[in-house]
Amino acid sequence: MKEKKEGEAVIVLLYFDWFGTAKELKELDEKVKAACAEVDGVEYKGRYAPDNRKFHFVGVYEVESYEKLLEVLTGPEMPPRDYKKLTHGVFEILRGPLE
Secondary structure (H helix, E strand, C coil), rough: CCCCCCCCCEEEEEEECCCCHHHHHHHHHHHHHHHHHHHCEEEEEEEEECCCCCCCCCEEEEECHHHHCCCHCCCCCCCCCCCEEEEEEEEEEEEECCC
8 A cells, every 4th residue: 555645544434234232333333442542543433324225334434554454453452253243344445635
């Protein structure tokens, strides 16, 4: 990934489906928020409901780099993934703003 220029943002969208309880989803959300707060260059903007029928939710992150986000999401602060609850997800990386 190329170096980010001054004023550029990297927005990462993580679309995912959730099959756990609402309480479990809220707990996961709090763990993600806490893990991101500990790392410079990774800001969790929250969980949203996308206006599509393909995914249940989308997590929005503003990051220094995609690689830095992966370090947080796969790091020791995060619980192991439960594949019965978080069955699949897709990352989308947005770079800009464009001139």
